[in-house]
Amino acid sequence: MKKTLTLALLLPLFTMEAQAFSQETHKRIVIDAVNYMAQNPQTTQFSKLQQYASQHGMTLAQLANVLGQAAYDVDDFEDTFLCGAVTGDCVQAPLWGSAESIVKYTSYWHFQNHTQGADAHGNDFGGYNYDKLTVWGAIDTMAATWLKGDHLDDGKGGQTGWFGADDSKYNSYGITEAHYRIDSQSSYSMYKDFEKIPFQPIDNLGQYWYQSYLQSGQPQILGFVFHTTDLLQPHHTWTTSDLNHSSWESWVKDYYDQEKLNDTQLVKAAMANFSAVPSNSSDIRPLLTQGGAFSYAEGGIVLNSTDHYDRVQTGKQVIPHAIAMVVHLLNHAMVAR
Incomplete structure (x- = not known):
């Protein structure tokens, strides 16, 4: 319930059901x-x-x-689609994701791996990269198995499934990854196989939006x-x-x-x-x-x-x-x- 804000009544501004880092x-x-x-x-x-x-x-x-x-x-951002290696069909979440806390693929931009050093992009700490994990569990392996060979949607950039199959939904490489590519370098070849994709770290996400705030x-x-x-x-x-x-x-x-x-x-x-x-x-x-x-x-x-x-x-x-x-x-x- 929202409460009236006065200097004598500042806590809480709101009461709500709390969840952790969800x-x-x-x-x-x-x-x-x-x-x-x-x-x-x-x-x-x-x-x-x-x-x-x-x-x-x-x-x-x-x-x-x-x-x-x-x-x-x-x-809830609808900015990250992965496309089937065979079908070329591009989706923003796995079918089993809601049951396993992988609700949308956009969440893969929300990591900063302190178990590793610099990443392939030149960031001091990289983001999620299944191939570079030092701790992992069944959900990580399930995702890498389910998405083996799947690629990041590049719009009409040329990456397709078999026989040119391409159901692109959003140019995630040309827009989302480009936004988070701050002071680093990328090539599309890095994003052709999910199990090896070096996602940009969350501090680059934060920096992109902070720069946008300074402008707007x-x-x-x-x-x-x-x-x-x-x-x-x-x-x-x-x-x-x-x-x-x-x-x-x-x-x-x-x-x-x-x-x-x-x-x-x-x-x-x-x-x-x-x-x-x-x-x-x-x-x-x-x-x-x-x-x-x-x-x-x-x-x-x-x-x-x-x-x-x-x-x-x-x-x-x-x-x-x-x-x-x-x-x-x-x-x-x-x-x-």
Whole structure:
């Protein structure tokens, strides 16, 4: 339920069912970040955030909702189609995906693999690449088997199934991959066989949308950036679609509020663990990589343990750091334009 926003009544701006690093928790984390700024106006760019809301004809609560909803919406992007090696038929999700947490192929852009070094594109850390995984499970293998030889939709770029079969839906290589190709290099040959595809990492996704925000100033565009809190989900930096991925998210959904994973004091402590983006820089990727390095270093136990205590300990580290990362991004966004 939405509550009236006053300086005396700032938490919560909204109450909602929380989910971990699935869509509704992406929204929740952003709203919690705005709440934190409202509670700490002297150490954040809260006044500028208020001005930004007013400039767009919104209350602060409405702005928080728009930003959070945009972070939520990134998982719904219809921008990534994989095409059958034989049929040439292009789809945006596997038939079995909803049962195995691979709802859409766009999610493969949401990883930053800290178990490996630089990738084929020249990024310091690559994204999802089945061929380069160091931890994986049955879901990863199922996807690689199901999609063996399938290619990324290149529009009418020439890649087809057998006998020229081509049911292109969207030029995912020429648009989506190109957007996320920031400061790196690609050739279409990298995207011809799913089991070897080096997807661009999520920090490049965040950088693309942040640059778009700097040009447009639009809240929804800025909100897209905040989907990069996936970097605080350990499965996204250890890089696997399996190994308790879904059960961890379900646990966080159930215990986000009960275990106070968004505790304000924990967020305040987490703020100090990030180096803020310099005001004269528009590159947010170093900050994002700090978030990824933290979840990789501190969160790996949830890949192998379902113990409640282990999950509480991890949740009370990665969720506050996710909120803190958004606060740092909002601070920079409010002074960068």
